[in-house]
Amino acid sequence: MSLDSKSAAPAHPAPGHQRRSALGSVLKLRELPVILALVILVTVTAALNPLFLSEQGIKDLLLNATILMILAVGQTLVIITRNIDLSVGSILGLVAFGTGSVFVAAPNLPIIAVFGIGILFGAVLGAVNGLLITVAKVPALVITLGTLYIFRGINNAWAGGTQYFAGDRPEAFGNLSVDTILGFPVITLIAVVVVAIVAVYMLGTRPGRDLYAIGSDPEAARLFGIPVTRRVLMAFVVNGALAGLAGVLYASRFNSVGATTGSGLELDVVAAAVVGGVAIFGGSGTVVGAAIGALLLTTITSALTALRVDKFWQQAIVGILILAAVVIDRIAGVRAARKLRIAEARNV
Structure with a gap:
């Protein structure tokens, strides 16, 4: 064999190097601290209260996290583009009460049709937010703070003192939060499917990757030909549709829906996304991380309740996590920027 043929032979990294690279990739995961915190929390709580991980206890943990997981997935799409949606709690409330109204007006309507109506209703409300933000060029924080109160006011006017209870809905619809498949509640499996679909969309499709580019640098994204306005509008529409889905599931999960349904939920949604590793400044994060963040926040509440800790401390711990x-x-971003400047200086 000649010297040339030896130099042309492909170099294969040693197995030890491959293992170190794989371990390094795992340790760099933004979601890793959240996963570790969740594991530690569950382990400690179960040691102090063995009933915490009973069959019913696990089911309750999953059910409590389901609605927040779906909302956090939608919020992630918006935050990644350097925006925020504070109206998701009001959208959920409108759709949840609308779901109760639909069942009262048309008790024989197929459940799948009710899901379709709720998702479409939410998508329309999300489109209202998206159009005001992208067309009027007003910051998302201002627009969605306004629509939070507008949607809530519409729900108050529509519902008044009316509430719809579990007896007003079909039994099969209520059973979605009771029935299980392989031990998992049906509505939780719906949330898992949503997380998986959106995760694949974000990482495996051009429009999904465009959202990251927009969040990293909107002006650069425009220069590269990315339709920024259309992509941001799409993010708000999908976020609204997922809030609509969460509203329908809320009507199945809880015993009553009314004018105050979903009040204050928007803060928990933003918290779940941020705690799950979604950068509040945009451009990075995953829907899987946001879903884990939602599970962590609801588990904190359940764990501290199981340990009989005052509710104030529950809220304080969530605030500390945020x-x-x-x-x-922010520290990670500064360090990354510093490393980039050093690398550029060396190349020069």
């Missing part, structure tokens, strides 16, 4: 997530993300 601050920690933002600070860690």
Whole structure:
């Protein structure tokens, strides 16, 4: 064999190097701290209260996280584009009460049709937000804060003092949060499917990857030919549709829906996304991380309740987690920028 043929032979990294690279990739995952916190929390709580991980306890944990998981997935799409949607709780409330109204007006309507109506209703409300933001060029924080109150006011006017209870809905619809498949509640499996579909969309399709580019640098994204306005509008529409889906599932999960349904939920949604590793400044994060963040927040509440800790401390811990997530993300961003500047200086 000649010297040339030896130099042309492909170089294969040693197995030890491959293992170190794989381990390094795992350790760099933004979701890793959240997963570790969740594991530690569950382990400690189960040690102090063995009933916490009973069959019913696990089912309750999953059910409590389901609605927030779906909302956090939709919010992630919006935050990645450097926006935010504070109206998701009001959208959920409108759709949940609308679901109760539909069942009262048409009790024989197929359940799948009710899901379709709720998702479409939510998508329309999301489109209202998206159009106001992309066309009027007003910051999302201002627009969605306004629509939060507008949608809530519409729900108050529509519902008044009326509430729809479990007896007003078909039994099969209510059973979605009771029935299980392989031990998992049906509505939780719906949430898992949503997370999987959106995760594949974000990482495996051009429009999904465009959202990251927009969040990283909107002006650069425009220069590269990315339709920024259309992509941001799409993110708000999908976010609204998922809030609509969450509203329908809320009507199945809980015993009553009314004018106050979903109040204050938007803050928990943003918290779940941020704690799950979604950068509040846009451009990075995953829907899987947001879903895990939602599971962590609801597990914290359940764990502290099981340990009979005062509700104030539950809220304080969530606040500490949000601050920690933002600070860690900011430090990581500064370090990455510093490394990039050093690398550029060396190349020069």
